[in-house]
Amino acid sequence: MSEPSYFLFLHKPKGMTSQACLTIFKKKHKIKKIGHHGTLDPFAEGLLLVGVNEATKYFCYIDDEKKTYQATIVFGKQTDSLDVTGREVASGEVPYLSREQIVLAMATFLGESQQTPPMFSAIKVNGKKLYELARQGVAIPRQARRIFVFELDVLFWESPVLKIVTTVSRGTYIRVLASDLAKVLGTMGYLSELSRTGLCGAGLEQAMSLDQEEVLLSQQIAIADMLSQYRSLYLNQEGEKRLFQGKLIGRECVISELPPSAMSATQGLTNNVCKVFHDKKFLGLATLERDVIRAKRLINHKKNDATSVS
Known part of the structure; x- marks a missing residue:
């Protein structure tokens, strides 16, 4: 079975x-x-x-370009990991901050920017994870990465606790975002709670x-339903057979074609990739270039059932 x-x-x-x-x-x-x-x-x-x-x-x-989080930031203290699990390394006063001041500061983070990953992260440098070096008290230069903040709003504010909701691009560190926001507001801060509330x-x-x-x-x-940014090709029986034999397939094996059911933030990178089906059975992914279909990642249907009605 x-x-x-x-x-x-x-x-x-x-x-x-x-x-x-x-x-x-x-x-x-x-x-x-x-x-x-x-x-x-x-x-x-x-x-x-x-x-x-x-x-x-x-x-x-x-x-998975967009991810949504709810986070709680505590101002007036800083930890080495930028979150509640770390060791306190600094403390200071929290200036008077109105909700309006915080909202205005948040607006400066919207859109594209560069963010430097924290030392306490799983990024590997020369085969070692950064957090392993950080625990040894070693800090090394890290290359900033492009991030995009789609949304950043206040949920609750009562000094020194700020609760936020934010939607960000893949690879964004909310701990760093919280620390950077605190600095803009004239203080320091760390993340005490974090919940990922939106994904894919x-x-x-x-x-x-x-x-x-x-x-x-x-x-x-269904696997195919998580790949909604790709168009769908429905093959005839000969097309399915040739695909799993590793052979190239022409347009003559395509019964019908459907456009993507969802737009992707990386749509430009996926135009030549498509989902392939025979009847309602999802076969996997293939590439379509100059009317030639080539297998890219196929399902092993002998051991697994990945039938999709997409």
Whole structure:
């Protein structure tokens, strides 16, 4: 009997690593192959995208450019990790700040900017993770990265505690954003709470809890449905056969074609990539260039069931 392959959103609780959360989920539901996309720090909670069986092959093709977080910042103190898990390294007064002042300061962060990753991060330099160096008291120069802040709003303000909601591009460190905001406001700050509330168009209401006894069908997302930024090609039987033989396919094997069902922030990079189907069966991804179709990433249907009705 083939094993089902699908994506789902898991609500990671506070106090454990993303990997530990995944290990518990895998053991509880007797899943053979599993992976997750987008690590959350142990002190954080919220959405983890989980891939089961063949779905793990497709993480790198998913559009996760936008992520939404709710965060709590405490002004007047700074930690070495920029969050509640770190050691306090500085403290100072918090000036009088009105909500309007904070909103105006936040507006300066909207749009594209450069952000330097923190030392306490999993980025590797010469084979070593930065947080391993940071724990040894070593700080090295880090290259700034392009980020984009789509939204940054106040949810609550009562000095010294500020609660915010923000939607940012992939790779943005909310800890750094919080620290930088504090500096603009004439103080210092660290992140005391963090929750990822939006990922790949999903919200927390669509996430499965770790203590849930079974994975509901309504929570299982077909692989093809997570790849909505790609157009769809429906092949005839000969086309399917040739695709899995590793042969090139011409337009004569295409029965029909559908445009992408969602626009992607990386649409320009995916124009030659398409989903391929035979009837309702999702076969995988292929490239289409000059009317020639070439297999890119295919489903192993002998071991896994990844049928999609998309």
